[in-house]
Amino acid sequence: MKSIDVDVAIIGAGTAGLSAYKAAIKSGNTQSVIMIEGGPYGTTCARVGCMPSKLLIAAAEAAHSAQHMDPFGVHVDGVVRVDGKEVMDRVKRERDRFVGFVLEGVENIPAEHKLRGFARFVAPGVLEVDDHTRVHAKTVVIATGSSPSVPPPFKELGDRLVVNDDVFAWNDLPKRVVVFGPGVIGLELGQALARLGVTVRVFGMSGSLAGISDLKVRQAAKKIFQDEFYLDPDARVLETKRVGDEVEVRYIKLDNSECIERFDYVLVATGRRPNVASLDLASANIEVNPQGVPAFNRQTLQVGALPVFIAGDVNNDVPLLHEAADEGHIAGLNAANYPDVKPGKRTIGLGVVFTDPQIAMVGLGPDKLEKGKFVTGELDFSGQGRSRVMLKNKGLMHIYADIQTRRFVGAQMVGPVAEHLAHLLAWSGEQGMTIDQMLTMPFYHPVIEEGLRTALRDAAAKLDAARR
Numbered sequence: 001m002k003s004i005d006v007d008v009a010i011i012g013a014g015t016a017g018l019s020a021y022k023a024a025i026k027s028g029n030t031q032s033v034i035m036i037e038g039g040p041y042g043t044t045c046a047r048v049g050c051m052p053s054k055l056l057i058a059a060a061e062a063a064h065s066a067q068h069m070d071p072f073g074v075h076v077d078g079v080v081r082v083d084g085k086e087v088m089d090r091v092k093r094e095r096d097r098f099v100g101f102v103l104e105g106v107e108n109i110p111a112e113h114k115l116r117g118f119a120r121f122v123a124p125g126v127l128e129v130d131d132h133t134r135v136h137a138k139t140v141v142i143a144t145g146s147s148p149s150v151p152p153p154f155k156e157l158g159d160r161l162v163v164n165d166d167v168f169a170w171n172d173l174p175k176r177v178v179v180f181g182p183g184v185i186g187l188e189l190g191q192a193l194a195r196l197g198v199t200v201r202v203f204g205m206s207g208s209l210a211g212i213s214d215l216k217v218r219q220a221a222k223k224i225f226q227d228e229f230y231l232d233p234d235a236r237v238l239e240t241k242r243v244g245d246e247v248e249v250r251y252i253k254l255d256n257s258e259c260i261e262r263f264d265y266v267l268v269a270t271g272r273r274p275n276v277a278s279l280d281l282a283s284a285n286i287e288v289n290p291q292g293v294p295a296f297n298r299q300t301l302q303v304g305a306l307p308v309f310i311a312g313d314v315n316n317d318v319p320l321l322h323e324a325a326d327e328g329h330i331a332g333l334n335a336a337n338y339p340d341v342k343p344g345k346r347t348i349g350l351g352v353v354f355t356d357p358q359i360a361m362v363g364l365g366p367d368k369l370e371k372g373k374f375v376t377g378e379l380d381f382s383g384q385g386r387s388r389v390m391l392k393n394k395g396l397m398h399i400y401a402d403i404q405t406r407r408f409v410g411a412q413m414v415g416p417v418a419e420h421l422a423h424l425l426a427w428s429g430e431q432g433m434t435i436d437q438m439l440t441m442p443f444y445h446p447v448i449e450e451g452l453r454t455a456l457r458d459a460a461a462k463l464d465a466a467r468r
């Protein structure tokens with residue numbers, strides 16, 4: 001077996017790993033860096049995550065718009081035809097373009113900085129890659145990402161069971177798909193498939209919906225999506241079994257009747273699991289929690305006091321692309337500068353679900369705020385001027401403000417252009433702005449941001465009332 005000595009070893013060449021690599025190299029503080037990748041290059045985001053999902057959603061939105069023009073007095077005379085093969089062809093073509101950019105970047109990394117194979121610890125600071133190379137590293141960055149977590153009973157469905165990766169490998173759209181898990185993935189893909197003409201049922205557990213913790217916002221979202229496709233966030237599924245090339249599901253419908261339906265595929269989107277199992281962390285004396293994830297400092301990304309850092313989905317903290325990139329940067333820099341470990345800049349929480357209407361979450365939700373210490377400014381999008389003009393007037397926005405400081409602390413919403421509203425709010429939060437300061441900002445007319453102002457005004461009035 002070949003043996004090499006390096007300053008920094010990075011396990012995983014996804015978004016976090018590549019970001020760690022760039023930061024370590026840029027630090028100028030290290031002689032040697034190696035980035036180890038076992039799977040295909042290209043990143044989860046570009047290959048089977050953010051980008052292909054948004055491409056499928058874009059096709060779905062085009063189909064939906066074309067089918068819903070009548071209220072404007074604009075009619076499509078004839079049928080709006082969705083060609084599944086063409087839809088999937090564009091998804092894959094454009095996806096490959098995005099992956100191509102990542103591959104180009106990897107290609108430009110010197111060969112001596114790259115190692116192919118799956119790494120695992122065999123001792124503190126010592127990794128074995130497949131069975132060909134032993135790497136002795138002064139510091140290690142773990143950036144191995146996450147994988148779909150599939151509950152065991154679904155595994156009996158064989159090739160009728162699919163996860164997100166499989167959807168983006170389809171050459172054509174199937175006719176009927178049952179989705180388990182109305183989280184971010186299930187809701188985005190479920191709605192997109194439904195809009196593309198696939199018969200879709202989405203089943204969840206215990207009422208949870210796309211991670212929305214504000215019950216009133218969640219209820220508003222549930223109603224909007226239920227008006228469009230079959231969604232039961234608290235489903236009573238009695239049996240799921242394979243019958244020939246189909247899957248039969250017996251369940252209690254929302255109207256309480258029992259029903260049996262057959263589907264081409266079961267899309268399991270019941271959450272993701274950090275890729276830690278095969279790393280053999282125990283060999284490096286790394287203690288882990290019940291999920292197998294080491295305890296780490298979220299400012300430095302350091303694992304305990306060890307020369308080990310953990311970044312991206314694998315640390316199971318905030319599994320989002322921009323967080324993986326930020327964490328990779330901090331981890332890479334600290335690994336290169338070890339033992340001079342410094343806290344890096346973390347930003348306010350920001351999450352967007354690309355459904356229509358979109359769902360967005362910023363900062364803290366009501367579940368994380370102390371009862372009686374905050375007020376909630378509200379906007380119901382049904383009467384919001386610009387949204388109504390565009391017939392996008394569905395949704396609810398909640399803005400949370402701290403009674404003591406009058407500062408914006410968080411927001412949850414379902415509504416039009418939530419991706420943009422959420423950015424304005426996140427940037428305000430980053431600046432530590434009060435609701436009053438936010439209200440001094442300009443608001444054009446007529447724009448959806450005027451709805452944000454309504455919610456801010458409501459919050460300001462409630463803050464005043466809370467003080468009296």
Ligand SMILES: Cc1cc2nc3c(=O)[nH]c(=O)nc-3n(C[C@H](O)[C@H](O)[C@H](O)COP(=O)(O)OP(=O)(O)OC[C@H]3O[C@@H](n4cnc5c(N)ncnc54)[C@H](O)[C@@H]3O)c2cc1C
Binds near residue numbers: 013
């Ligand atoms: C369907 C879907 C849609 C998404 N949409 C969005 C979105 O719109 N916006 C957003 O912000 N986020 C989105 N995400 C989340 C986002 O994709 C992830 O947060 C991000 O890709 C995580 O990057 P990472 O570097 O941690 O992991 P990855 O990119 O998965 O990289 C990990 C790498 O480590 C490698 N590896 C694993 N184990 C080993 C080992 N032992 N040895 C060597 N290599 C190993 C893997 O092969 C992989 O290449 C989405 C995710 C999915 C699944």
Ligand SMILES: NC(=O)c1ccc[n+]([C@@H]2O[C@H](COP(=O)([O-])OP(=O)(O)OC[C@H]3O[C@@H](n4cnc5c(N)ncnc54)[C@H](O)[C@@H]3O)[C@@H](O)[C@H]2O)c1
Binds near residue numbers: 151205209210271320
């Ligand atoms: N737009 C985005 O930013 C975006 C898009 C997709 C994915 N992601 C990232 O990927 C992560 C994983 O997404 P996800 O949707 O797989 O996970 P998730 O944790 O968001 O949702 C999983 C859902 O499945 C439900 N569930 C669990 N077991 C179930 C069962 N047996 N039957 C039915 N429902 C069940 C849960 O209650 C939950 O609602 C997200 O947390 C997010 O960070 C982000």
